[in-house]
Amino acid sequence: MTRRTDLKPVAVIDIGSNSVRLVVYEGATRAPTPLFNEKVLCGLGRTIATTGRLSADGMRRALRELRRFRALAEQMEVLRIEVIATAAAREAENGAEFIEQAERVLQQPIRVLTGTEEAELAALGVVSGIYRADGLGGDLGGGSLELIDVRDGAIAQAATLPLGGLRLMDASGGNLKKAREIVEAELAKIDWLSKGEGRDFYTIGGTWRALARLHMTQTNYPLSVMHNYRIEAAEALKFAALLDQQSQSSLAGIRDISSARRETVPYGALVLERLLRLVKPRAVVVSVLGIREGLLYSMLGEEERSKDPLIAACSDLARRRSRSLDNAFELCFWTDALFRGSGPKETPEQKRLRHAACLVSDISWAAHPDYRGAQSLNLVAHGNFVGVDHPGRAFLALTVYYRNAGVIKDEFSQKLMELVDKETVKRARIVGAALRAAYMVSGALPGVLPNTPVTHEGNRLIWTLPEPYAKLEGERVERRFKELAGLLDREGVVQVGSAYQLAAG
Known part of the structure; x- marks a missing residue:
């Protein structure tokens, strides 16, 4: 397939609590084509719940990858680079120190998103990829969970909670029973979850995609495409409840879940299970588009956004x-x-x-x-x-x-x-x-x-x-x-x- 000569590459670097990722798109369009996509699970926010600080090893690994990402972007003659950082960098005691180092490596400023901005960009990702999206969405990262209510292509409400997979694992000391208590206490703070009843629930994030991939395999699904994969609510609840009881050793033999994701899967399943019980949606729908695509969508003009x-x-x-x-x-x-x-x-x-x-x-x-x-x-x-x-x-x-x-x-x-x-x-x-x-x-x-x-x-x-x-x-x-x-x-x-x-x- 030939590349378009009328477009200039744009890139998004996403510094998350668990992963650091570079995506280079062929151009800023309504249906952007990725030219390059690479992530590294650095675990920046692995110990933030107990120490309040970014992991030293995670920082070292992240800076190394950011140096590589900068070189790749230059080599690919990227016209514009947008760099965002999420929960871990925003909340850690040494987050500002890390961002300063990262900016020197990348030779450009980094936008540290607020919780609300993170939720809003996740919502725009859903809007950009789900035709006439209408429902509640959840973006589960390593450090936080963003919840959003999307109606008629617009954001009705949004919230952010400290329920990312790595953070839950750290805060609970690896105890799923304690993690459940944390999840229930945090979700109780959101008084609009019932607005999702009978509507779709859109899942965003690598941990939830891993759950969906496993469900595809278990049901011998005829397609391997993840985006817009749909699971009826009762089936999704049953599957999530089964997985949140699994130990690391029991998940070790499942090839559909990478070793890097394996440790957060029970926590992601736990969060999903509790949400489904509270929201009572009609179905779970996977969105592979999240804050990076939402950011790209926000860069488009009104005419381009309005395209099917x-x-x-x-x-x-x-x-x-x-x-x-x-x-x-x-x-x-x-x-x-x-x-x-x-x-x-x-x-x-x-x-x-x-x-x-x-x-x-x-x-x-x-x-x-x-x-x-x-x-x-x-x-x-x-x-x-x-x-x-x-x-x-x-x-x-x-x-x-x-x-x-x-x-x-x-x-x-x-x-x-x-x-x-x-x-x-x-x-x-x-x-x-x-x-x-x-x-x-x-x-x-x-x-x-x-x-x-x-x-x-x-x-x-x-x-x-x-x-x-x-x-x-x-x-x-x-x-x-x-x-x-x-x-x-x-x-x-x-x-x-x-x-x-x-x-x-």
């Missing part, structure tokens, strides 16, 4: 990998006609997903024909998209698969069907068949489809190929259009010039 994140991401992918971005957009409008008049009805969300599928329908054009379907299926199913849930992602992947491979099924396409209902599968076949037919006439070139419209007339689906496109009519065009019409329970008719010609099998 899924359509922005699919447009960007089409620009990089398709033969024509203009043709991809023309497909959106050409297929609109299938769902007008007597055609099948669709909701605004179904239309949005159809347009997204049109945009990514040609991203595997350069692959060998025998593998085009499987490649496009995998690229879309595991693509770096936000703003789409997993059933929507499955629809997109199945649609581009049918566009390239027809109705042939393989093992992975069958597994993806577990995420959607029969109506969604049929809709994917309809859109896939439409794309197969359209590309036979357009050849992926812009300007053809707007002049070769499809219309419904009674029980007929008519495709008009006027001059100068009449000579594009052929056996395969007729056959593919007949397949599309059949899926719509229509008679397929190709109108060449002024004459009608029945689509032959």
Whole structure:
């Protein structure tokens, strides 16, 4: 995949209580593409609860990595670097001393976030990555827990609590019973948690992602994409309650949890369990976007922020990998006609997903024909998209698969069907068949489809190929259009010039 030449790299360095991370993005856009992502678990806040100070070893390791991050950013010609520090640096007695040293290493100022700012940026991360987010969110770090109420894309309320995994482990002396008492006492201070009842609860942070990854493995989930992974509340509560009873030795053999995360997993599960009991949400939804992405989102202008994140991401992918971005957009409008008049009805969300599928329908054009379907299926199913849930992602992947491979099924396409209902599968076949037919006439070139419209007339689906496109009519065009019409329970008719010609099998 080629890089965009019209963007300048921007970077975010996040100095957290547990990890220090550098993410370099291709540019500040609505659907930013990471060019580089590296973290080191330094454990800066490991002993802050008992000593009030940052770990000396953690400081040494963090400064070493920050020196490397600065060199990488210079090497990658990063236009702008934003450096933030969170709970540990904010609260430790020697936090200011560490920040001073870090600023000398990085040769630029560091923004030490307040608890409220940390919560607000976490909320913006959710807003940027979850389409029309509405629910409570929790960002669990090493030193603190940020709680946020997101409504209609805005932050209603926010709070920060000293319930990070490392801090809990330190404050409780490694005793989960004592940790539970600490968690319950702190959560009792927040009087608006009940506002999350019946809504989604968005989880942010590495420890909670580790829990979700383990749940994926345990349930043999057909996708490995973490963002927007959804667990019904009762199941999430049961799973968290099981994990918060586990010892370090019992977790040691689980490969899905890294050794660096293993020690904080029971504490993260404990916090999640207590929150679920208090909030009573309908489901837990994983957001891989947090304060770093929230910071990047805050840098965007109003016009860029207002863009649909899924359509922005699919447009960007089409620009990089398709033969024509203009043709991809023309497909959106050409297929609109299938769902007008007597055609099948669709909701605004179904239309949005159809347009997204049109945009990514040609991203595997350069692959060998025998593998085009499987490649496009995998690229879309595991693509770096936000703003789409997993059933929507499955629809997109199945649609581009049918566009390239027809109705042939393989093992992975069958597994993806577990995420959607029969109506969604049929809709994917309809859109896939439409794309197969359209590309036979357009050849992926812009300007053809707007002049070769499809219309419904009674029980007929008519495709008009006027001059100068009449000579594009052929056996395969007729056959593919007949397949599309059949899926719509229509008679397929190709109108060449002024004459009608029945689509032959």
